[in-house]
Structure formats: structure tokens, C-alpha cells
Amino acid sequence: MEDELIIFNGSDKISDKSALDRVREIGCYRDITASTVECRDFLERMSEECYSYNRGQVDGTKFLNIFHGEVGERFPEPGKIILIDHDLYDGSDPRSNWFFGGYVGNSMGLGYIQLSTARLQNKNHERDLIRHELGHMFGAAPEGRSNTYELLGSHCSNDLCVMQQKDTVPSAINYANKRARKKAPIFCGQCEDDITNYKKF
Numbered sequence: 001m002e003d004e005l006i007i008f009n010g011s012d013k014i015s016d017k018s019a020l021d022r023v024r025e026i027g028c029y030r031d032i033t034a035s036t037v038e039c040r041d042f043l044e045r046m047s048e049e050c051y052s053y054n055r056g057q058v059d060g061t062k063f064l065n066i067f068h069g070e071v072g073e074r075f076p077e078p079g080k081i082i083l084i085d086h087d088l089y090d091g092s093d094p095r096s097n098w099f100f101g102g103y104v105g106n107s108m109g110l111g112y113i114q115l116s117t118a119r120l121q122n123k124n125h126e127r128d129l130i131r132h133e134l135g136h137m138f139g140a141a142p143e144g145r146s147n148t149y150e151l152l153g154s155h156c157s158n159d160l161c162v163m164q165q166k167d168t169v170p171s172a173i174n175y176a177n178k179r180a181r182k183k184a185p186i187f188c189g190q191c192e193d194d195i196t197n198y199k200k201f
């Protein structure tokens with residue numbers, strides 16, 4: 001069965017082509033169609049609605065809830081990638097200072113990848129963040145598999161796999177740079193198999 005992905009790109013920093021290229025990489029393992037929709041004004045309006053003037057940040061959790069109500073419920077199945085340039089925080093977590101975004105699953109479909117570019121350091125970092133979240137969307141490194149560990153969800157411990165989770169931002173950036181320097185494959189063999197064999201329904 002073919003998976004459908006829709007890219008909602010409100011970012012000036014990540015091109016549509018770059019986002020589509022990341023999805024194409026996953027297309028080595030699965031039959032995927034991806035498209036972009038023109039939605040900048042809509043995403044900007046949503047960001048304003050969720051903007052905290054005290055913090056100078058957008059409440060990413062609220063944003064996603066509203067997005068789900070306005071878009072997700074009408075088109076539940078496709079995976080959705082939402083890219084914005086505003087800095088995000090998690091309004092449902094009082095300890096949250098900021099977050100890059102991440103993958104949020106959904107019982108009705110492939111779920112959401114939400115990503116803020118505000119704190120991205122370079123292209124290696126940007127590419128690997130999107131790859132990592134796409135890995136989550138397609139079931140890479142599930143709980144209970146060998147060579148996984150728990151850190152903000154189940155992650156892969158195999159060397160140079162993009163599904164490793166680092167506990168600090170500098171170590172995540174170092175890791176992305178190291179992977180690029182070594183021309184490492186995106187996923188390890190186990191995560192490749194996870195993605196190839198993943199069945200949402």
C-alpha cells in the first residue's frame with residue numbers, strides 16, 4: 001500500500017525541495033507519494049493564534065491541536081510534515097523552555113512531524129532531524145527490539161544510525177556532523193527493516 005505524505009511548509013529556511021528530498025530518501029524503503037501545499041498564510045495565522053508575547057514563542061502543542069481540528073480530522077490518513085520558523089515551546093508542560101518539535105502519532109493515520117527551524121544549527125542538523133522524525137513516523141527502533149534504549153521514547157543504539165537520541169543539543173549537532181563526515185547511511189540495517197516492514201493499519 002502506498003503511503004501519502006503532505007508537507008505544510010511555512011519556513012523560509014527549509015525549501016520545499018529539501019523537505020521533499022528527505023521524504024524521497026524514505027522512498028527507498030516504502031512506496032510513498034509526497035506533495036507540498038501552499039499554506040504560508042494559514043500557518044502564519046495559526047502561529048499568531050498560538051503566540052505567547054511574553055515568551056516570544058509559539059505554543060507548539062496548542063498549534064498542533066488546532067491544526068488537527070482544522071486539517072487533520074478532514075484528512076486523517078496522510079502523514080503531515082509542518083515546518084515553521086517560529087521558536088516553539090510546549091504549553092502543556094510548565095517546565096518547557098523550548099523544543100524543536102517532533103513526531104506525534106495519531107491512531108487515524110501516519111501522524112504529524114512538527115519542526116521549528118529557529119534553533120537549527122546547520123544543514124546536517126536539519127536533515128538529520130527530519131530523517132529522525134520520519135523514522136519515528138514509520139516505526140523505526142520500536143520498543144522491545146534489540147539495540148534500542150529508552151530516552152524520550154524508544155531509540156536505536158546502533159553506531160551512526162540517525163535513530164539515536166542524544167541528551168543534549170550540542171551532542172546531537174556533533175553527531176549529525178560526524179554522520180555527514182563519515183558519509184554514514186541514514187539508518188542502520190535494523191531500522192531500515194523496521195521502516196520497510198512497518199504497517200500502520
Ligand SMILES: [Zn+2]
Pocket residue numbers: 132136152153155165
Ligand atoms: Zn526520537
Ligand SMILES: [Zn+2]
Pocket residue numbers: 141156157158161162163164187188189190191192
Ligand atoms: Zn538504527
